[in-house]
Amino acid sequence: MSELIENLKNEIIEALNLEGMSPADIDENAALFNGGDPSVAGLGLDSIDALELIVLMERNYGIKLKNASEGKEIFRSVATMAEYISKNRTK
Amino acid sequence: MAVYIQSAAQISIQSPLCDDWFTDPILREERYFRSEEPDFKQYVDPMSARRMGRLLKRALASAKKALEGETATLDAIVTGTGLGCIETTEKFLLAMLKEGEQALPPSHFMQSTHNTIGSLIAQHLKCHGYNNTYTHRGTSFDCALQDVLMQFDLGALSSALVCANDEMTELYFQLFDQIGYWKKEDVKSEMFHNASSEGSFAGEVSATFLLERDRTEKSLCRLDGQVLMYQPDELRVREAIDELLRKGGIGWSDVDGVVCGYNAARSNDEVYARLMEALFPDVTQIYYKHLFGESFSASAMGYYVAALCLKRGEVPSHLVFKKGRTTTPKHILVYNHFQNKDHSVALLSC
Numbered sequence: 382m383s384e385l386i387e388n389l390k391n392e393i394i395e396a397l398n399l400e401g402m403s404p405a406d407i408d409e410n411a412a413l414f415n416g417g418d419p420s421v422a423g424l425g426l427d428s429i430d431a432l433e434l435i436v437l438m439e440r441n442y443g444i445k446l447k448n449a450s451e452g453k454e455i456f457r458s459v460a461t462m463a464e465y466i467s468k469n470r471t472k
Numbered sequence: 473m474a475v476y477i478q479s480a481a482q483i484s485i486q487s488p489l490c491d492d493w494f495t496d497p498i499l500r501e502e503r504y505f506r507s508e509e510p511d512f513k514q515y516v517d518p519m520s521a522r523r524m525g526r527l528l529k530r531a532l533a534s535a536k537k538a539l540e541g542e543t544a545t546l547d548a549i550v551t552g553t554g555l556g557c558i559e560t561t562e563k564f565l566l567a568m569l570k571e572g573e574q575a576l577p578p579s580h581f582m583q584s585t586h587n588t589i590g591s592l593i594a595q596h597l598k599c600h601g602y603n604n605t606y607t608h609r610g611t612s613f614d615c616a617l618q619d620v621l622m623q624f625d626l627g628a629l630s631s632a633l634v635c636a637n638d639e640m641t642e643l644y645f646q647l648f649d650q651i652g653y654w655k656k657e658d659v660k661s662e663m664f665h666n667a668s669s670e671g672s673f674a675g676e677v678s679a680t681f682l683l684e685r686d687r688t689e690k691s692l693c694r695l696d697g698q699v700l701m702y703q704p705d706e707l708r709v710r711e712a713i714d715e716l717l718r719k720g721g722i723g724w725s726d727v728d729g730v731v732c733g734y735n736a737a738r739s740n741d742e743v744y745a746r747l748m749e750a751l752f753p754d755v756t757q758i759y760y761k762h763l764f765g766e767s768f769s770a771s772a773m774g775y776y777v778a779a780l781c782l783k784r785g786e787v788p789s790h791l792v793f794k795k796g797r798t799t800t801p802k803h804i805l806v807y808n809h810f811q812n813k814d815h816s817v818a819l820l821s822c
Contacts, residue, residue, distance in 0.1 A: 396577070398522040429523065432578040440575040 386463045393459070396437045397430055409459040423458075431456060438462075443471035474719070475624045476691040477779050477820075478631075478682040481537035483507050483530040484764050484773065485675045489537045494780050497763050497790055500673070501658040504645050505765065507676040516596075523579050525560040527639045528592050530678035535593045535633055538680040541690075548602035548632040549594050550620050552612030554768020556586030559641050589637050602629070610810030611700070612636065613679075613772040617818070618700055620683060630685045636772030637678045645674055653766075655736065663736040664762050664793070672735035675765015679772040681779075693782040696720040698818035706750055709817070713751065713805065716819040720803060727755055728801040729781065731774045733808050734793055735761040743812045748794070756796035758787055758804070771808040775818065778804040782822040 390404035412423035414431070426434075434456055438444045444466065446452060455465045485500060486493035488510040507530060512521055515533040524532070531551075539546075564580035582588065587605040594603050602623070606615040613636035623629045648654060655663070655671040663669075683695065697719040699712035717723060730752050732744040748757055758781065764773045781787045785800050802822050809815040 400518060400522055425519070429578060429582070436575045436577055440571065 382463060382467060385467060386459055389459055389463050389466070392437055392441060393434070396433050397426070399424075407459060409463070411458060413456055413458055413462075434462070438466065441472075442466050442469075444469050473625045473685075474694045474696050474821075475621065475683045475685060476687045477693050477695055477775075478542070478684045478688065478691055479538045479540075480679065480681045480692060480776050480779060481534040482680075482773065482776060483510060483534050483676075483678040486763055489533065491780060493763055494784070494788060494791075499661065499762070500765075501660065502673070503654050503657075503659060504640070504642075504674045506640070507678070520596075523583075524592070525557050525563075525583055527557050527559065527637055527678065528583065528589060530639075531589045531635060531637045531680075532593055532596055534678045534680040535597065535635060538633065538682045539597070542682065544631050544684065546597060546599045546601065546631055546633060547629040548604075548620065548623065549590050549597070549599055549635070550602070550616040550632060551587070551590035551593075551605045551635045551637060552614070552616035552769065552772070553586050553589055553605065553607060553637045554609045554612050555638055555644065556607065557583045557588055557639075558644055559639055560584050562641055562643055590635070593633070593635065597633075599633075602632075608814065610768050610771065611808065611814040611816055612638075613769055613775075614698070614700060614808060614814075614816035614818075617775075618698055618816075621695070621698055624683070624685060632683050633680055634683060635678075635680045636769035638767045638769035639676050640674045640767060648674070659736065661762060664734055664741075664759065667734075667736050667738045667741040670737050670739060672737045672740070672761065672766035675761075675767050675770060677764060677767050677769040677773055679769065679776060681772075681775065692779040694821045696819040696821055698816060701815040701817075703813055704815050706747070709747060709815070710751065712817050716805070716817065720819050720821055722803055722821075724752075726803050727752060727805055728799045729756040729758050729778075729787055729796070729804045731758040731760065731778045731804060731806040732793065733761055733771060733774060734759040735766045735770075737766075739812070740809075743809055744807065747807070752796070752805075754796050756787060756792060756798075757794040758791050759793035760791065763790075771806075771816070774806045774808055775820070778806050778820045782820060785822070 561584040659673040760777045806818045
């Protein structure tokens with residue numbers, strides 16, 4: 382799992398063009414989205430980033446999200462993403 | 473109705489976001505050179521900038537630079553761009569090829585339209601006014617400017633940003649190269665004075681002008697008017713210039729200089745040479761594409777050159793293509809044509 386988390390962090394940095402960030406800067410348990418509330422720690426991603434993450438999961442792991450309501454939990458943090466990927470990946 | 477160019481800013485193959493090119497130009501010999509980038513962090517928050525392609529960052533930075541110190545409400549943003557965000561478009565299309573039209577990155581898709589540029593500037597400046605984009609190859613900026621001037625005439629605007637934005641990717645450079653758009657060898661300055669072959673050299677331009685109805689101390693110059701023409705003969709050009717001179721309240725002998733888009737390509741330069749010989753044989757001709765290269769947005773730099781010459785009351789020697797009678801510039805015409813089809817001429821005065 383730790384290898385998957387590390388890979389995922391690198392892929393997120395590349396897909397979202399998070400210049401100047403390294404995997405070590407991303408806490409895998411921190412919130413990816415803060416809903417516009419800057420007091421919530423994390424990356425502070427927005428809805429377009431969510432689309433990029435959906436594309437990333439499909440392209441790199443062969444996962445197609447069918448139920449949009451699952452997204453909120455899956456994309457809560459890098460750790461929840463990794464957990465979902467490990468159970469559902471097709472490549 | 474005359475309007476005033478309050479300020480201008482550029483990012484190009486010269487030093488960015490400054491007027492160093494006027495006193496200390498960089499002369500390049502390469503056929504292809506990309507823009508000098510400023511420190512974008514001063515103008516765009518890095519978290520916002522991460523999703524922007526290079527051209528968007530340049531457009532936003534030059535717009536913010538042109539507005540530095542301005543407090544007036546902006547009524548409109550009008551953009552001229554020949555190719556739009558071509559670098560992002562290429563990334564999007566290449567991803568389509570690679571992924572078999574599946575799982576495409578949305579950011580590249582969203583930015584692959586021409587009007588992304590104007591809308592992004594409006595978003596960041598919180599300008600909810602008129603926003604339009606003109607895409608007419610080498611006269612894109614001229615058309616954008618015409619729109620703004622007409623709206624000033626109608627009294628619909630009191631201030632507007634007019635922008636020109638074009639980038640040149642390696643792929644596009646190569647495609648243009650195949651149709652003879654560029655010189656086959658390094659560019660020497662003498663090629664501009666004796667264009668014996670076709671082809672120019674490539675540049676990139678992001679230029680922004682702030683236009684306002686009223687003159688202020690800061691104003692660079694007055695823009696008396698502009699005329700667009702399609703395949704004009706000499707008579708039509710004379711009529712257009714007559715119209716502009718009438719608007720400016722001056723005669724032919726009051727014109728102190730004409731800015732022309734000489735670009736070292738024989739067929740392009742012949743048009744300017746023929747017209748200038750017929751219309752303004754004794755007037756100083758000013759050129760600029762030897763500093764900024766050729767691109768669909770290059771004509772905007774002709775306006776920038778004229779505006780700064782008027783503001784500073786001089787035409788530096790490195791901008792003089794052909795020396796005419798010596799005067800302190802008070803009235804300068806800017807003449808641009810694209811492939812001898814679309815022509816534009818404008819009168820700028822101090």
